[in-house]
Amino acid sequence: MAEMRAPARTAVVGFGAGAFGSTLSSGVVPLLFLFYLTEFAKVPPALAGVLLAIPKLADLLLDPWIGRRTDGAARTVGSRSHLIGFSVFALPLVLVLLFVPMEAFPLPIRIFVLGTFLVLQSLLLTVFTVAHTAIASDMCDGMEHRSTLMSSRALGQTVAGLLVTVLAPQIVARFSAFHGGYIGAALVLAAGAFVALGVCWMVVRRVPLRTGVERERSPSLPKALRATLRNKAFYGVALILVLLGTSSTALFSALPYANKHLLKAGPENLSVLLTPIFVALLAGVAAAPWVARRVAPARILGGALLLALAGVVWFTAGPRTLVSMVAGGALFGVASGGLTVLITTLAMETATRSSAAGESLGLYLGVLFSAEKLGQSLGGIVIGIGLDWVGTLGAAPDEPSLQRLASLWLAAPALVLVLALAMVMPLAPRLRTLSDKPCS
Incomplete structure (x- = not known):
């Protein structure tokens, strides 16, 4: 070819x-x-x-x-x-x-x-x-x-x-x-x-x-799915995608409650906090290809997850001033933008290598987008369960409830990112095999 x-x-x-x-x-x-x-x-x-x-x-x-x-x-x-x-x-x-x-x-x-x-x-x-x-x-x-x-x-x-x-x-x-x-x-x-x-x-x-489709006589869907399980690099990347989606959804799902009860701010303050995150997200997305050409995939993945974790901790547990929270949110946004591009690219690379041997690229991508949606759903579920633990907030919540809310806002997204970071080291050897073959 x-x-x-x-x-x-x-x-x-x-x-x-x-x-x-x-x-x-x-x-x-x-x-x-x-x-x-x-x-x-x-x-x-x-x-x-x-x-x-x-x-x-x-x-x-x-x-x-x-x-x-x-x-x-x-x-x-x-x-x-x-x-x-x-x-x-x-x-x-x-x-x-x-x-x-x-x-x-x-x-x-x-x-x-x-x-x-x-x-x-x-x-x-x-x-x-x-x-x-x-x-x-x-x-x-x-x-x-x-x-x-x-x-x-x-x-x-x-x-x-x-x-x-x-x-x-x-x-x-x-x-x-x-x-x-x-x-x-x-x-x-x-x-x-x-x-x-x-x-x-x-x-x-x-x-x-050009590539990525099965032969005419393809196996049944359950058999084809079982065959994809051999691609451990792909499923490792997909699991990190689940965890990243869970963390970011948990952070944003808890933000309206934190804004009202911890920051004592009105709904308009949400736009003030969210806009820098989205702007930084765009910057991270734009910078990702440049970084990917210069740094090994495992190092980028680990570094970006570490930056995202630092941003979450800064945003949720740092000083509750506008400047500090905007800085923490921007750090999380830049890291998330880079991760969005990197994870999709790595998943494409691992899936394309298997599809070159006759497996369905579409099947792999269907699994990947199921993982993405699963992470988004899990983040909301985590916060829903956590709010039951926090207790009734109401118009004038008591101090223990506010402390539990602050703990939930920090711990839910941060601990999930720690789990994602723990996956990078065992995944690193498999990612090193993704040697790039640029187009002429």
Whole structure:
């Protein structure tokens, strides 16, 4: 197989546009959909919580299967790009359907339809994300150049997440005269997603399938999954991804409670604390490819996890002044940005080496994205259980409850990062085998 060139600048930008568009099409759901369900779709709060949990369960069960099926579809037509082309239309459409007014229908029908659309959106995101990530292995060889594409992917996700967080509530307010403004906001975000995803498809539409699919007579899914267990480097990286997701979700889930009861600040202070983290995250994402070309993977992984741990401790247990907390949060953000790119790149490298022997790259990526979603779910579960231990906070919590809250805010994310750090040393020998083969 001929060596490929490094991806052109247009390819890198187009690749990032795909992540930007997919996040525009989905980022409003965790931000506003619970409020929309209870206030406008008239779904009881308990049922609304169940509705939002169902897609996570579907992801955990179906993502590996979907990942493998995307490889089969790509093998049939000779490219993964047709799945990205399908997503150009499917993801914006489902976003709009989620916010179509349906309060006139009976509650069971509303729940069934909304639940179906939520699951459909989640599974379509998996189809896109697997195809989009896997096509990086078709665009270029070598960890150095793939890390550039993964950095572009992470930048697209982060910038879109920031835009949705800042602009979505304002767009809702602008269109508030009709259905609370939610259908108008969905249409605006869907239009932006359509354009960004279309740019991505235009860039990758001629990229042929090069590797990462199984033979025509492939084994059953359970047998194929058992075969992947031999790739201990991949599962080590995936476990670190679970732990990183658990830590960051726990930190952010506990932050509103700490902001109110420990910092004695209003909701507006959350933006002040979160904005530097996201800005630093962008810096870490942008710097990751440069660092990856100069430092061994295990050293970067260990160093970034150590910086993330230092940032968590500084942010949660350091002086509770604005300057100090912004500095600690920025340190955590830079480390997290670098880790986001590095972990995805390492997972791609370990999976691509196995896929070259006839295993499904899509199956590996399905497992990886299941791990990512598992970590996000576990972080919320950890804080939920921890808040039961903290006790009733109320309007005037007692001192022991405040001390337990402070301990939870520090210990939950920090201890999980310590576990991730403990995994780096035994994983290091396997990561050293990932010698880079850059494109000519």
